[in-house]
Amino acid sequence: MITALDHIAIAVPDFEKAIKRFMEDFGLTFDGTEDVVPARTSTAFFPLPPTSIELVHPLNGEGPIAGYLEKKGGGLHHLCFRSDNIEEDVERLKAKGYQFLADAPTPGAHGSKVIFIHPRSCDGVLIEINQPADEH
Numbered sequence: 576m577i578t579a580l581d582h583i584a585i586a587v588p589d590f591e592k593a594i595k596r597f598m599e600d601f602g603l604t605f606d607g608t609e610d611v612v613p614a615r616t617s618t619a620f621f622p623l624p625p626t627s628i629e630l631v632h633p634l635n636g637e638g639p640i641a642g643y644l645e646k647k648g649g650g651l652h653h654l655c656f657r658s659d660n661i662e663e664d665v666e667r668l669k670a671k672g673y674q675f676l677a678d679a680p681t682p683g684a685h686g687s688k689v690i691f692i693h694p695r696s697c698d699g700v701l702i703e704i705n706q707p708a709d710e711h
């Protein structure tokens with residue numbers, strides 16, 4: 576089941592500038608960056624209990640964030656719901672007609688498993704579901 580709002584993701588065209596902004600201007604705790612190769616995405620996390628801010632940027636200029644930035648520039652990109660059993664939640668939501676953007680969960684940040692629901696299944700909002708490594 577969905578247990579928490581794991582993170583709110585913002586697509587940023589200038590990764591360094593955005594990291595500086597959230598660290599220095601907003602005074603958030605910077606939890607480091609991670610290039611998630613299977614997702615073709617560079618991430619930076621700022622824990623802000625009970626959730627986190629995730630900055631997302633194209634990895635090597637490619638991937639879904641590159642497409643998003645090209646079309647929309649920076650912006651709120653997705654909400655991530657944390658699941659305690661991602662496979663169970665996927666099956667349950669598929670049965671309700673939700674369109675997933677992959678056949679199965681794929682590797683995400685911090686060793687998590689992630690899967691995305693098409694925005695058209697959720698009133699135009701891109702929803703990610705993840706299961707953190709410590710809950711596998």
Ligand SMILES: CC[C@@H](C(=O)O)C(=O)SCCNC(=O)CCNC(=O)[C@H](O)C(C)(C)COP(=O)(O)OP(=O)(O)OC[C@H]1O[C@@H](n2cnc3c(N)ncnc32)[C@H](O)[C@@H]1OP(=O)(O)O
Pocket residue numbers: 584611614616618629631639640642643646651652653655676682683684687689691693694695699700701703705
């Ligand atoms: C680091 C790993 C992980 C983590 O651990 O947290 C991540 O967060 S990875 C983050 C990046 N990865 C992804 O976003 C994967 C899922 N995304 C996709 O598969 C695609 O981006 C997409 C959502 C299918 C869009 O693909 P695209 O090729 O850009 O298609 P369109 O431009 O035609 O868009 C179709 C439709 O969807 C709307 N759209 C696109 N992106 C978003 C968005 N972020 N939020 C809301 N809506 C979005 C787009 O406007 C189109 O709408 P219509 O024009 O009305 O058809």
Ligand SMILES: [Co+2]
Pocket residue numbers: 582584629653655703
């Ligand atoms: Co995410």
